[in-house]
Amino acid sequence: MTRHTPLVILVWTLASTMAATVVAQEYEPSRTGDGKPDLQGVWDFRTLTPLERPESRGDQAVLTPEEVAEFDAQSVERERAAYAPSEVRDEPLPVGGNVGAYNSYWVDQGASVVDGARTSLIVDPPDGRLPALAPRVEMVTLSLGEDLPGEHPIRVRAAGIGADHWEDRGLAERCLLGFNSGPPIVPAGYNQNIQIFQTPDHVVILNEMVHDARIVPLDGRDHLPEEITQWLGDSRGYWDGDVLVVESQNFSDKTASFNPSVAHSVGSGTTLRLTERFSRAGDDTLLYEYTVTDPATFTAPFTVLLPMKKGDVMYEYACHEGNYGLPNMLSGARALELARSR
Helix, strand or coil, X not given: CCCCCHHHHHHHHHHHHHHHHHHHHHCCCCECCCCCECCCEEEECCCCCCCCCCHHHCCCCECCHHHHHHHHHHHHHHHHHHHCXXXXXXXXXXXXXXXXXXXXXXXXXXXXXXXXXXXCCEEECCCCCCCCECCCCCCXXXXXXXXXXXXXXXXXXCCECCCCCHHHECCCCCCCCCCCCCCCCCCCCCCCEEEEEECCCEEEEEECCXXXXXXXXXXXXXXXXXXXXXXXXXXXXEEECCEEEEEEECECCCCCCECCCCCEEECCHHHCEEEEEEEEEECCEEEEEEEEECCCCECCCEEEEXXXXXXXXXXXXXXXXXXXXXXXHHHHHHHHHHHHHC
């Protein structure tokens, strides 16, 4: 890999950031009948850009053109290798193992980094990493393999702490919340689409997984009383020029303040205040920016910028409908316990 001086990296960073800002400011979006920017459509948020900047990159905020090309080439090679016929499993796994899938066909992380080639989705703090946690707050880390000990409520999206009860499993395994849908959205895995519907007094944000629809009033009404909490929080929106701002609170205490990945959670949703901003930056680009504010969990707010691309038709997502998968998980665990006792 070509090495570059800090000055070259700084110039490239400033040029990329300024170019993206100018494009967003100069773009004139199509408008609805009431004159507001038309945000409607299906939007794809897949990306290879990580949430946090790798520590090895230090203060490098943007990849160089050579690094982008190398990054993309490595992505293509990883995908080719993962989908290869030789990766198809044709022998049974050991008893009790995760059956998984026949190869990585269903995983769709995207093919490139975000516009502007940033090294992280986090844009504030400037180091591209999550702020320090508040005193006595710990990140919960579970495993997608063997279950690890933990406490209720399970706020991770995937994984779990056992199979004695359905509440031992993560929220996505229980088909309650998708593992990338948020709010706020953190790209992961597959089914990485939202669809936006818009009227003069409401906006609806539909997640592909698990087909949750957030209905956001734009009429200035107050939030629900704080004792009424919801899985997706209570959202209220307003227009700030050409930017749709959505403010959410009243999240359930069964949700995390933030899920950095499918198997990580931190804090409780009860103290989360989330501000999301939606704006058009081009015919095929929606800028999605959000700020997480939760002094009970983080020592400072942080902001994520995630460009989304115009998508295609979004089909209805099916988890294990009716939660039929959960009885199978629990009964399978009982059968395994019985077999081990003999």
